[in-house]
Structures are given as structure tokens and as C-alpha cells.
Amino acid sequence: MDFHRQLDVLDVPRLARTPIIVIGAGAVGSFAVLAMAKSGAECITVYDDDRIEAHNLPNQWYRLADVGRRKVEALADLVRDMTGVVIDAQPQRFDGNGATEVTLCCVDSMDVRIALWQALTPRPALYIDARMGAEVGMVYCVGQFGSWYDETLYPSIEAYRAPCTAKATVYCAAGLAAFIAGQVANYASGRPTKPQLTLDFRNAVVL
Numbered sequence: 001m002d003f004h005r006q007l008d009v010l011d012v013p014r015l016a017r018t019p020i021i022v023i024g025a026g027a028v029g030s031f032a033v034l035a036m037a038k039s040g041a042e043c044i045t046v047y048d049d050d051r052i053e054a055h056n057l058p059n060q061w062y063r064l065a066d067v068g069r070r071k072v073e074a075l076a077d078l079v080r081d082m083t084g085v086v087i088d089a090q091p092q093r094f095d096g097n098g099a100t101e102v103t104l105c106c107v108d109s110m111d112v113r114i115a116l117w118q119a120l121t122p123r124p125a126l127y128i129d130a131r132m133g134a135e136v137g138m139v140y141c142v143g144q145f146g147s148w149y150d151e152t153l154y155p156s157i158e159a160y161r162a163p164c165t166a167k168a169t170v171y172c173a174a175g176l177a178a179f180i181a182g183q184v185a186n187y188a189s190g191r192p193t194k195p196q197l198t199l200d201f202r203n204a205v206v207l
Contacts, residue, residue: 001083003040012040015188019100021124022046023116025071027168028130028137029106030061031177033075037085039185044079044087046072047094059168096120102184105129110156117153126187130176134169135202137176141183141193148195175199 003012020041022029025048033046048071052062056071066074072089079087096119103124105116113129120127127142129149142149176199183193198207 001038001040006039009189010040010185011189015040015185016042018102018184018188019043020045020102020104020184021094021098021100022104022106023094024048024104024106024108025075026050026056026106026108027059027170027173028132028176028180029104030071030075031174032104032106032130032180033087034061034079034082035177035181036184037079037083037087039181041184041188042085044085045090045100046075046087047090047092048072049092059170059173099124099127102126102187103128104180104184108132110154110158114153114155117149126184126193128180128183130180132168132172132176134167135172136198136200137172138199139176139179139183139197141195146195169201172199172201175201 006012018041020036020043022033022044025046033044036044050071052066052069052071052074054067056062057064061078062074070091072091076087076089079085096116099120099122101124103120105113105128107113125143129140131138140149140152179197186193
């Protein structure tokens with residue numbers, strides 16, 4: 001792809017060689033992978049052992065014809081077709097070993113988040129955790145010594161349980177993914193990242 005329209009904004013060569021792991025290829029993860037690839041990232045590995053179901057289509061980056069396929073395999077096809085980038089699609093769960101320079105947590109369970117954070121070896125230079133509701137989402141950007149992040153973790157039993165009909169929207173997923181791609185680009189370009197962002201789409205509020 002021709003990146004000349006952003007060469008004075010982003011360090012595209014460094015972004016292209018920055019190793020990135022994405023854990024979860026659902027709503028936020030699928031959009032984030034595409035956004036990063038379109039920004040110039042090339043070394044992307046995606047872990048997810050799930051398959052695409054019809055209820056995933058309204059809020060995830062997949063096509064009608066992808067229903068029944070493994071998410072990472074369908075995502076690999078989409079990213080390759082749209083950007084030429086060949087992602088490393090891993091149809092399995094990530095166990096925390098081999099965490100790379102930039103690691104994105106795009107899972108939908110607080111218990112899984114806790115287990116991942118505790119298992120990460122080594123701790124990545126930039127760890128991004130995206131948490132999404134139907135119309136409100138949060139993104140945490142954590143460095144190697146982000147002890148403050150531990151205070152944001154709590155067991156799933158304490159989390160708010162939204163009804164099945166109020167869990168996700170495409171605009172919330174895409175908005176969070178855009179912010180994630182921007183933070184990864186900032187990191188690769190030697191600019192600071194924002195530790196925390198809250199997006200409230202219903203009330204048009206950014207914190």
C-alpha cells in the first residue's frame with residue numbers, strides 16, 4: 001500500500017516491523033487488526049479459538065459468508081484482501097507465553113483478563129486492554145511497570161451483566177479499535193500513549 005499521506009505523521013517503517021499480538025478476534029479485535037494493518041503494521045499475530053456465528057455479524061468485521069468459519073482464518077482473508085498484510089492466524093487461546101512488544105487484550109471476560117495479565121511472559125512494552133459494552137467502552141494502555149493496572153481488575157462475578165440484547169454495537173467496537181490503532185501508532189512513532197480512555201457513544205462523551 002502507498003502510505004505517503006501519513007509519512008509525516010507516523011513512523012510507518014517502525015510500525016511495520018513492530019511485533020503485535022492480538023488476543024481475541026471479536027468485535028474490538030477484528031476492527032483493531034484491520035485498522036492497524038491499514039496504518040502500516042505488518043507483524044500481527046491473532047489468537048482466538050472461536051467460530052463466527054450469525055449474532056456476531058452486526059458488531060464484528062465479518063461477512064455473511066464467514067458464518068461457521070474460525071474467526072482468525074476469516075480475519076486473515078479479509079486483512080490480506082484489503083491491505084496485502086498476511087497476519088499470523090492462531091486458532092487457539094493465548095496462554096501468556098511469548099508476549100511480544102505490543103500485546104492487545106480484546107477478550108470479553110474479566111476472569112480471562114486477570115489470568116492473562118498474571119501469565120504474560122515477558123511483560124510487553126505496551127499492553128492494551130479494551131473493555132466494551134453496548135455503547136460505552138474503555139481502553140487501558142499499560143507499560144511494563146503499570147502496577148496501577150492491577151487496581152482495574154476484578155473477578156467476573158463482580159462485573160455488570162448486561163442482557164444478551166444490550167451487549168455490543170458496531171460503532172462502539174469500531175471507535176475503540178480506532179483509538180487502539182492510534183495508540184499503537186503513537187508508540188511506534190515515539191509519542192506518548194494515553195493510559196486510559198472512556199468512550200460514551202450514547203451521550204457523546206470522551207473521557
